[in-house]
Amino acid sequence: MAIETEHHPILSVIRERQSVREYADRDLPDEIIKDIIAAGIQAPSALGLQPWQFVVVRDRSLMRRISDYCKPILAEKIEEEPRNPGIDTFLAALRDPEYSIFYNAPVLVLVLGTREVVSSVIDCTLCAGSMLLAARALGLGSCWIGSATLAGQNPGLITALKVPDDSQIVAPLIFGYPAASLPPKPERREPRITWIP
Numbered sequence: 001m002a003i004e005t006e007h008h009p010i011l012s013v014i015r016e017r018q019s020v021r022e023y024a025d026r027d028l029p030d031e032i033i034k035d036i037i038a039a040g041i042q043a044p045s046a047l048g049l050q051p052w053q054f055v056v057v058r059d060r061s062l063m064r065r066i067s068d069y070c071k072p073i074l075a076e077k078i079e080e081e082p083r084n085p086g087i088d089t090f091l092a093a094l095r096d097p098e099y100s101i102f103y104n105a106p107v108l109v110l111v112l113g114t115r116e117v118v119s120s121v122i123d124c125t126l127c128a129g130s131m132l133l134a135a136r137a138l139g140l141g142s143c144w145i146g147s148a149t150l151a152g153q154n155p156g157l158i159t160a161l162k163v164p165d166d167s168q169i170v171a172p173l174i175f176g177y178p179a180a181s182l183p184p185k186p187e188r189r190e191p192r193i194t195w196i197p
């Protein structure tokens, strides 16, 4: 019997997930954030060590502080890159005082990895991937904000974010209700697959 993949619920969620960069001005209930984390921790981890912890940031002024710290560092890094229209637009956004690297999402969840566990970055990345999919399944928007990892260089922010000394920020993820309409999801290239035999 052929397996029906087109309308399989989990495959539809995987296909439909996309990064959301515009959010409704509406808070997320704590229960939903807990459900997303509960889905994340179902991910596999090497030796079953589960080397993750989570920091849930709903304090918008702290998110603004993180964004304001990261923006000039990002702009400096990006200025060294070869120029293209996309980079120019991003640079202009980073120089706009109103722009937030968190796109005004109501919640930021940091997935922290235990430093002494060799596989923790991989494990936490898998956990984060499941969280992004869970958000989509619940009708929410999400985006991995890699730029926010820079906060880990700032002792004041590390303290404000309560990141323990033995942990590092692996995945900064934002969640929220998406704004009314989303742009099309970026196209995927055809995968290069080698079949043996």
Ligand SMILES: Cc1cc2nc3c(=O)[nH]c(=O)nc-3n(C[C@H](O)[C@H](O)[C@H](O)COP(=O)(O)O)c2cc1C
Pocket (backbone or CB within 6 Å): 017, 018, 019, 020, 021, 143, 144, 145, 146, 147, 148, 185, 186
């Ligand atoms: C490790 C990582 C870091 C990312 N950092 C950012 C970021 O700082 N800001 C942002 O807007 N999107 C960020 N993204 C989202 C990617 O831009 C996005 O996944 C990619 O363009 C594909 O689009 P899609 O998620 O809509 O399919 C990041 C994604 C990953 C996996």
